[in-house]
Amino acid sequence: MSAEVPFVILKNGDKVKINDHVYCSPAWSARDGTPYSVARIMEFLPPEGTLKGKAQSNENYARVRLAWYYRPSDVSDRPVADCRLLLAAIYSEVCDISQLRSKCFVIHRNKISDLAGWKKRPDRFYFTRLFDPYIKKEFEVILSTDVRNLPSHIREVLISRYEYVVAEKEIVPDLTDSLRLCATCEEWCPHPETVQCDRCKKFFHMSCVQPPLLAKPSRGYGWTCAPCSRKHEEEVDSHEVVRHITPSQPSKPKSNAPPARGRGRPRKDRAQAEKEENMEIKHYQMWPFRYFGLYTVAEDTLDPEDLIFPRTATRVGAKFQAVVPPLIDRDNPNASTSGPDLEERGGDSTIEVLSIVNEMKEEEVAEMERCKRALTSRSDLQSSVDWLTEVTRRMCEAYLSHRSFSTVNMKSPMRFEKWKKTETRYTDREWNDEEMAAFEEGIHTYGPELRSVRDEVRTRTIAEVVRYYGHWKNAKLREENARIRAGLPAQPEGHHAAAGASSDDEGSVIAQPSKNAYCGACRTRDSSTWWKAPKGLATSSMLCDDCGLNWRKYADLHVRPLRDGSAPPAKIKPPLAERIEKREGTPLNGPTAKRAKVSAFSTPPPPAPPPAAPQLRCLGCQKSGPLGKVLKCKECQFRVHAGSCGALVDPAAVESWVCDLCHNQKALEASLNTDCLLCPRPKRDRKSKAPYPPPDTYLRACKPTEGQGWVHVLCSVFVPETIYSDASRLRLVEGISTIPLHRWSTKCGLCEQSGGAVVRCADCPKEFHISCAWQNGYKFGFEIQPVKSTRRELMTVVNFREETGSMNPIISCKEHANTSKRIIYEICDMNDSGETALQVYCSNYKQVQVAQSHGLLRKAKRLDSILNIRPTEGHVAAKSGPEPHCFKCGTEFAPLFYPFRSDFVCHRCYFQERGADDKPCTVS
Structure with missing residues (x-):
């Protein structure tokens, strides 16, 4: 009687068994919007903790061991147009059986007779290469x-x-070539030890050549055996040198057979397609492949326990190991010694004993455990490996020095190690909230690339980041296990996996979409099921049924409608936005000669949106966004929404964006003194080389002024008197000289300093510097106040989200930030067009009228108002009347000329002579 083949029925009704390929994915929130993973079932496993001797026929399969496949985009940043191409891997993992979604098919490229037809069918994948996740290298699979x-x-x-x-x-x-035998010993010639004669094309062992070859010829050079070399010398001596010509391969005879099938009409042989799907694949110890490459010993293949994983070059030799020369005796320099007086490594004097509990008596061990429990009442410390290791070491030191265990204390976190000159901590210092937030952001952006995560944290060494990563993963597993225990998921019965359960346990189906729901990929509004869209999709947060499944299965939002071989093509109806008349079997990505015919009741499809971008956290609103909306400075790692710092960046250059301060370090367009002109002068250490303002705060966002100084973006926006010559880029800042004196003379209620411009709280008379308010957590935003219809012509009215009215900047102190009933939009809140609230406010209220004025002229008028100079009839504009010129410097280009007798003097010469103290001009 043959053994029963184990199988499982998935929630969608698919019956899968061992060596079948499936889609696997946890819940949508846990995988953060990434597509399904493709894997092969290696074995079914009972619930954890089940006895191994239990009969297989009565097992309740709850877990499954899967051999993973990778998508090319998972291991490389290079885009791959073929969404059906996978990378195999010799890597397995045990997962919950409830994570299996549906069945799919994956085979090697060489086993597919019609690749174009294979890719036109749903749930079909293929692979040609293997990726090793440990050495991070791709290998060929044959x-x-x-x-x-x-x-x-x-x-x-x-x-x-x-x-x-x-x-x-x-x-x-070399592997696929015919069998190579040594021409000398007639034994097999493996690749690393083989050399080929360039003339007779025979192979030799490098040790069989006389004299033996120590190394192969360099690239570009050939080698000839002794008979061929002798023959060549005889030809040279006899002056009958015959040019050696490699015989060409005979051409293949012509055949009347039809040409090989290309990417045309798919194969109609359904029997052949089903044969390829159900093709038997040999597996040895649950794996269909093994490594047989450059670093393999061929005879090791005969050993059934030999490792099958890919390997790299060995690290044994002078390149990786230190060669210690023998010691020289000073009394007898000619005689060398190996140093018998040196302490032998690994002895008692060269090692540090961490525990000698095994040498203690039972009573002493019990006393040590009692004293250990009395050292702390914290449960987290009592289960900490670092703490337990250090306690045991200190207890053992007390035991060796014949001291009581009660004399041991753990107040000091420092310890003295034998091989280090200074004391070190036995455990890392506690991580604060900012470091943990930076760590999690780095993990979200870079994954387990801990050196990049270390650069994100900045305040920790790589060793501390590695140790914290282990604790962080254990904490995540602890939370996941707690959720599983609290949820008590139902176990499947027999060989079936709860077929009656809801198919939406992954949480990615939108049960109640809005009335104006549309697909973020194809823009259709007609769909029976709506799926959650991946992060980074700029158009919509939901996908239609076809696009949603395409993303989850193929990681592509733009896959054309697929045909299953079990049904004729006419019965499968494409989505409404993709009902295009196209000849069956045309290339997948080929250009269309005619314009696509789109239904009159559907919106034409938009251009392809970019793939899901990595998420970056803005320092202005502490919210994450895709790369492009949130920019990251290439030099100082400053992160901010593009709309809240006036950055207009080409989408192709978002990765090379630098902030204004870093750009000025090289361009030198403004002052190198980056202190804000609207804030009090900060006290800083002159020897410090850290950038100022620091890149870990939104105050790093600064803009140049018309006088080549710098101000914070926040200060320039929320000080009412400042304006911009270009509000779209928030530069150049003008109007600092028009700020009234009382703003400069009033002391800040937070820092108790004067010297900067203060503003008032929107709900109370408190006055403070804007940068001080930001650092103390005050609420910044904008309020939309309604405007009467009779005054709309006199005021600037804006539309933001669903409100219309006058937009006013608001700063609320902590006492009123949560009690105020007004609706305040934060600086990074966006409207439907993607503009931030700060952008909308600055473009409507902070833009200076530049059409009829010049920057220098505006500055001169402000200076005139400060000096109480009234414009006279003698002031002549540069473009009115005949072209005047300055009799002093001779220029004909100036925003304003002043009369002098029968001549003129330019604005620059006039104010150079007059000065800021209102002294009379010497030219007059």
Whole structure:
């Protein structure tokens, strides 16, 4: 009686067994919008803790071991147009069986007779390469039957066990070549030890050549054996040198067979397609392939326990190990000694004993445990590995020095190690909230690339980041296990996996979409099911049924409608926005010769949105956004929404964006003194080389003024008197000289300093500097106040979200930030067009009228108002009347000329002579 083949019925009704391929994914919130993973079922496992001897027929399968596949976009930043291409891996993991979504098919490219037809069918994938996640390198995958350059007994074992062979790309031609035998000893010539004669094309072992070769010829050079070299010398001596020509391969005879099938009409042979889907693949110890590449010993293949994983070059030799020369005796320099007086490494005097509990008596061990529990009442410390290790070490030190265990204390976190000159901490110092937030943001952006995460945290060493990463992962697993225990998920019965459960346990289906719902990919409004869209999709937060499944299965939002071989193509109806008359079987990505016919009742499809971008956290609103909306300075790592710092960046150059302060370090367009002119002068250490303002705060966003100084973006926006010559980029800042004197003379209620411009709280008479308010957590935003219809012609009215009225900047202190009933939009809140509230306010209220004026002229008028100079009839504009010129400097280009007798003097010469103290002009 044959053993029963284990199988599981998934929630969608698919019946899967061992070696079938499936989609696997946790809940939508847990995987953060990433597509499904593709994997192969290796074995079904009972619930954790089940006895191994339990009968298999009565098992309740709750877990499954999966062999993962990678998508090319998962391991590389290079885009791959083929969404059906995967990368195999010799990597497995145990998952909950409830994470299996549906069945799919994955086979090697060489086993597919019609690739174009295969890719036109749903849930079909293929692979040609393997990616090793440990050494992070790709390898070629070839059929084991294609390997010919092997001894017969090794080749037979390889073919009988494995379906595929994994090797480096450069060694594949040697493996697939015919059997190579040494011309001297007639034994097999493996690749690393083989050299080929350039004339007779025979192979030799490097040790069989006389004299033996120590290394292969350099690239671009050839080698000839002794007979061929002797023959060539005889030809040279006889002056009958014949040019050696490699015989060409005979051309293949012509055939009347039809050409190979390309990317045309798909194959109609359904039997062949079903045969490829159900093709038997050999597996040995649950794996269909093994590594047989550059660093493999061929005889090790015969060992059934030999490791099958890819390998790299060994790190043994002078390149990686230090060669210590023998010691020289000073009394006898000619005699060398190995140093018998030196302490032997690994002895008692060269190692540090961390515990000798095994040498203690039971009573002493019990006393030590009692004193250990009395040292702390914190449960987290009592289970901490670092704390327990240090306590044990200190207890053992007290035992060796014949002291009582009660004398041990853990107040000091420092310890003295034998091999270090200074004391070190036995455990890392506590992480604060800012460091933990930066760490989690780095993990979200870079994944487990801990060196990049260390650069994001900045205040921790790589060793501390690695240790904290382990604790952080354990905490996540602890929370997940607690949720599982609290939820008590139902276990499947027998060989079936709760077929009656809801198909929406992953939480990605929108149960009640809005009335104006539309797909973020194809813009259709007609769909039976609406799916949550991945993060970074700028158009909409939901996808239609076709686009949602395409993203989850193929990681592509723009896959054309698929045909299943089980149904004729006419019965499958494409989405409303994709009902395009197109000949069946045309290339997937080929250009269309005619304009697509779109239904009159549907919105034409928009251009392809960009793929899901990495999320960055803005320092202005502490919210994350995709790269492009949130920019990251290439130099100082400052992160901010593009709309809240006046950055207009080409989408192709978002990764190379630099902030204004870093750009000025090289361009030198403004002053190198980056102190804000609207804030009191900060006291800083002159020896400090840290950038100012620091890049970890929104106050790093600064803009140049018309006088080549700098002000904070916040200060320039919320001080009423300042304006911009270009509000779209928030530069140049003008009007600082028009700020009234009482703003400068009033002391700040937070820092108790004067010297900067103060503003008033919107709900009370408190006055403070804007930068001080930001650092103390005051609420910044904008309020939309309604305007009467009779006054709309006199005031600037804006539309933001669903409100219309006058937009006013608001700063509320902590006492009124939560009690005020007014609706305040934060500086980074966006409207439907993607503009931030700060952008809308500055473009409507902070833009100076530049059409009829010049920047220098505006500055001169402000200076005239300060000096109480009234414009006279003698002031002549530069463009009115005949072209005047300055009799002093001779210029004809000035915003304003002043009369002098029968001549004129330019504005610059006039104020150079007059000065700021209102002294009379010497030219007059």
